[in-house]
Amino acid sequence: MRRKIFPVIVFSLFLALSSISLAERKEVKAMFGAHAWKDVIIANLPQFEKETGIKVEYEVLSEDVLFERAILELTSGTGSYDVIADVIEWVAPYAATGGVEPLDKYDAKYQLNLKDKIAAVRKAHMFKNKQYSLPINCGSRMFYYRKDLLAREGLSVPKTWEELKTAAKKLTKGNTYGMSMSARKGAIGVLNWMPWFWAAGGREWDGHRVKFNSEAGIAATQLWIDLINSKSTPPGITNFAIDDNKSGIMRGTIGMASFETAAALDLANQSKNPYAASMGFDLVPARFKKTKRTATAVLGGWGFTLTKQSRNKDAALKFLAWATSKSMDQKFALTFGQGAYPESYTSEAVVQKFPALPFVLNTLNGAKTLFPIPENQELADILTTELTAAFSGQKTAKQAMDDATSRMNDVLAKAGY
Amino acid sequence: LQIQTHSLKKNIFPIVMVLPALLIIFGVIVYPMLYAFVMSFCSFELLKMYQGIHFIGLQNYIAALKDPNFINSIRLTFKFLLIVIPVELVVGIAVAMVINSDHIKGKKIIRGLIIVPIMITPIVVGLMWLYMFDYDIGIVNYLLTSIGIPKINWLGDVDFVIKAVSIAEIWQNTPFVILLVLAGLEGLPREPYESALVDGANAWTSFLKITLPLLKPVILVALLLRTIDAYRVFGLVLALTNGGPGTATEVASMYVYKNGFKFWHIGYSSALSFLMLFIVLIVGLLYLRFLKVGWEET
Numbered sequence: 177m178r179r180k181i182f183p184v185i186v187f188s189l190f191l192a193l194s195s196i197s198l199a200e201r202k203e204v205k206a207m208f209g210a211h212a213w214k215d216v217i218i219a220n221l222p223q224f225e226k227e228t229g230i231k232v233e234y235e236v237l238s239e240d241v242l243f244e245r246a247i248l249e250l251t252s253g254t255g256s257y258d259v260i261a262d263v264i265e266w267v268a269p270y271a272a273t274g275g276v277e278p279l280d281k282y283d284a285k286y287q288l289n290l291k292d293k294i295a296a297v298r299k300a301h302m303f304k305n306k307q308y309s310l311p312i313n314c315g316s317r318m319f320y321y322r323k324d325l326l327a328r329e330g331l332s333v334p335k336t337w338e339e340l341k342t343a344a345k346k347l348t349k350g351n352t353y354g355m356s357m358s359a360r361k362g363a364i365g366v367l368n369w370m371p372w373f374w375a376a377g378g379r380e381w382d383g384h385r386v387k388f389n390s391e392a393g394i395a396a397t398q399l400w401i402d403l404i405n406s407k408s409t410p411p412g413i414t415n416f417a418i419d420d421n422k423s424g425i426m427r428g429t430i431g432m433a434s435f436e437t438a439a440a441l442d443l444a445n446q447s448k449n450p451y452a453a454s455m456g457f458d459l460v461p462a463r464f465k466k467t468k469r470t471a472t473a474v475l476g477g478w479g480f481t482l483t484k485q486s487r488n489k490d491a492a493l494k495f496l497a498w499a500t501s502k503s504m505d506q507k508f509a510l511t512f513g514q515g516a517y518p519e520s521y522t523s524e525a526v527v528q529k530f531p532a533l534p535f536v537l538n539t540l541n542g543a544k545t546l547f548p549i550p551e552n553q554e555l556a557d558i559l560t561t562e563l564t565a566a567f568s569g570q571k572t573a574k575q576a577m578d579d580a581t582s583r584m585n586d587v588l589a590k591a592g593y
Numbered sequence: 594l595q596i597q598t599h600s601l602k603k604n605i606f607p608i609v610m611v612l613p614a615l616l617i618i619f620g621v622i623v624y625p626m627l628y629a630f631v632m633s634f635c636s637f638e639l640l641k642m643y644q645g646i647h648f649i650g651l652q653n654y655i656a657a658l659k660d661p662n663f664i665n666s667i668r669l670t671f672k673f674l675l676i677v678i679p680v681e682l683v684v685g686i687a688v689a690m691v692i693n694s695d696h697i698k699g700k701k702i703i704r705g706l707i708i709v710p711i712m713i714t715p716i717v718v719g720l721m722w723l724y725m726f727d728y729d730i731g732i733v734n735y736l737l738t739s740i741g742i743p744k745i746n747w748l749g750d751v752d753f754v755i756k757a758v759s760i761a762e763i764w765q766n767t768p769f770v771i772l773l774v775l776a777g778l779e780g781l782p783r784e785p786y787e788s789a790l791v792d793g794a795n796a797w798t799s800f801l802k803i804t805l806p807l808l809k810p811v812i813l814v815a816l817l818l819r820t821i822d823a824y825r826v827f828g829l830v831l832a833l834t835n836g837g838p839g840t841a842t843e844v845a846s847m848y849v850y851k852n853g854f855k856f857w858h859i860g861y862s863s864a865l866s867f868l869m870l871f872i873v874l875i876v877g878l879l880y881l882r883f884l885k886v887g888w889e890e891t
C-alpha cells in the first residue's frame with residue numbers, strides 16, 4: 177500500500193509546486209498597436225522589467241489586424257493575452273464580448289490615476305459607466321489655416337460657414353485650393369465630418385435612434401458638396417487621409433483644412449513645414465454666428481484593456497499602471513506630442529517642442545465619442561458610405577442623409593435599441 | 594494468412610503516411626468550411642454571444658438575396674470582371690506572342706521581370722497605385738498632362754474609380770496570362786506553321802487559323818483561373834479606395850469581409866460567402882464545359 181501511495185504523494189507535490197510556480201510566473205503577454213506610443217513603451221521596457229521582475233512579451237499589430245485578433249481572442253477567452261490595446265471606437269465592441277475586465281476596482285490599489293486623466297478622454301474609454309480601458313494617448317480634429325494667405329486676401333479667420341465658403345473661393349488660386357478635409361471612406365471620413373455636423377447644432381443619437389437627416393445633417397453635407405462643386409477643395413478629397421492634407425499644406429497647395437490634431441505637431445514645426453510660422457489653429461467654424469462652438473470634435477486615441485481570462489492579473493495591472501503613468505505620459509508627449517494627462521499638454525518642455533499642444537488640449541476638453549455602442553463600426557460604415565456617395569455626386573445631401581438615417585436605424589432596431 | 598497480413602501492411606503504410614496531411618486538410622479546410630456552412634443557417638452574432646447561436650433555417654440566405662448592398666456588390670464584381678478579364682487575356686496573348694517571336698532576345702530575363710508584379714501582395718500593389726493615381730502628384734496624371742490630356746480624378750470620380758481599380762488589377766495579373774500562354778506557345782508543333790507558309794498564309798492568318806485554335810485549352814484555363822481569382826479581389830480595393838466613394842468599388846468579397854470581420858455578423862457573412870461560392874461555382878462549371886469542348890476539338 178505504502179509503495180502505491182508514495183508515487184501519488186510525489187506526483188501531487190509536483191503538481192502543487194508547478195501550479196505555485198505558474199501563479200508566481202511574472203510574465204505579461206500583450207498585443208500592441210502600430211502607433212508611436214508602442215516605440216516609447218518598448219524602449220522603456222527594460223527599465224520596467226528590471227524594477228519589477230515582470231517580463232513583458234508583446235506583439236505589434238496593424239490597426240485592422242489588431243481589432244480582428246482582439247475580438248477573436250476575447251470571445252474565445254483562451255487567456256493567451258493579458259493586455260490588449262484598443263482605440264476608443266473599439267471599447268464598446270471589446271466590452272460586449274465579455275472578455276475584458278472593468279478596471280475601476282483596481283484604481284486605488286494599482287494607482288491607475290483614473291481621475292487625473294483628461295476627463296473627456298477617460299470617459300471615452302468607458303462603456304456603460306465602467307472603465308474598460310486605460311487611455312494611452314488621444315487626439316481629435318480641428319481647423320487649420322494659413323494666416324498669410326488669409327491676410328493676403330484681406331480676410332479674417334472664418335468663424336461661420338458663409339465666411340468659410342467665401343475664404344475658400346478666394347484662396348483657391350493656381351495650384352492652391354482653399355479648403356480640404358480627410359473625407360476618405362472609412363472611420364476617418366466620419367470622424368472628420370462629425371465636427372461640422374455638431375457645428376451646425378446637430379444631435380446624432382438619442383440612445384435609441386439616429387437622426388442625420390435633420391437640418392444640421394443635410395446642411396453639413398451640403399456645405400462640403402458646395403465646397404467640392406465650387407472647386408474650392410482638392411479634387412481627390414473623397415480619398416484623402418490625414419497625410420494628404422498634411423503634405424498638401426506643407427507643399428503650399430492647401431490654404432485651410434479640417435482634420436486630425438496629430439498633424440498640428442508637424443505643421444507647427446519649422447523644420448518640417450515651410451509655412452509653420454503662418455499656421456493658425458481653431459475649432460471648425462460654426463454654421464451661424466449664434467451656434468456655440470464647444471463640443472465640435474470627435475475623440476480618438478489608444479488605450480489598454482485587461483483581459484478577463486488573464487492568468488497574471490497582478491503583473492498585468494502593474495504593467496498597465498506603469499505604461500499609463502504620468503512619467504510615461506510625459507515621454508509620450510515629448511516624443512510624439514500626445515498623452516492622456518492634461519499636464520503633459522502644458523508642460524514647458526513639451527510646449528517648447530510642440531507649440532500647438534495647448535490648443536490641442538482645448539479641442540480635447542470639449543471632444544466627444546461617437547456611438548458608444550458595440551454596433552458603432554457598422555453605423556460608422558453606413559455613414560461614411562452615404563457621405564462619400566454625396567461628396568462624389570452619386571446622391572444629394574438629403575438623399576444621402578435620409579438613406580444613412582434609415583439604414584442606421586434598421587441596424588439599431590435589429591440590435592434591440 | 595501471411596499473404597493477407599503482408600497485403601494489409603502494404604496498404605496501411607501509404608495510408609499512415611498520407612494521414613497527417615489529410616488530417617491537416619480536414620482541420621484547416623474541410624472542418625471550417627462545414628462549420629461555416631452550418632453557421633450560415635444560424636443566427637450568430639459574435640459581439641452578442643450571450644444570445645447564443647440559434648438555427649434560423651434559410652433566413653440568412655433570404656436576407657442576403659434581399660440585401661440591395663450585397664446585390665450591388667455582386668453586380669459590381671461582374672462589371673469589374675467584364676473589364677479586367679478580356680483586357681488581361683488580349684494583352685496577355687499579345688505580349689506572349691511578341692516574347693515568343695524569334696526576334697526577341699533575352700527571353701529568360703524578360704520572363705523573370707514579368708513575374709515581379711505577381712509576386713507583390715495585392716495590398717502593396719494597391720498602395721503603389723494609390724500614389725500613382727494621386728490627382729496632384731501621381732505619375733499617371735503627370736503622364737496624361739504631358740501629352741495634353743487634362744488630369745483625371747481617378748479615385749474620387751465615380752466614372753473613373755472602377756477603371757482605376759481595374760488598371761491596377763490588370764497590371765498585377767496580366768503577367769500570369771502571359772506566362773501561361775508562353776508555356777502553351779512553346780509546346781505548339783512547328784509542322785502546321787510550315788505547311789501554312791508553303792500555302793502562302795501570312796502571320797495574321799497563321800495566328801487566327803493555327804495558333805488560336807491550338808491555344809484554346811490554354812486560353813480557357815487562363816480564363817477560368819483569372820476569373821476565379823479576380824472574383825475574389827479584395828486587398829487591392831481595400832488599399833486603393835476602401836470600397837468608396839459610396840459603394841462605387843464595394844466588391845462582393847469586401848462586403849462579405851465587412852459583415853464578418855468588422856460587424857461580426859458571423860451567420861449572415863457565412864451565408865454571403867456560400868452565395869458567392871455558389872455563383873463562382875456556376876461560372877466555373879460553365880467555363881469547364883467550354884474547356885471540355887475546347888480540349889475535344891483540339
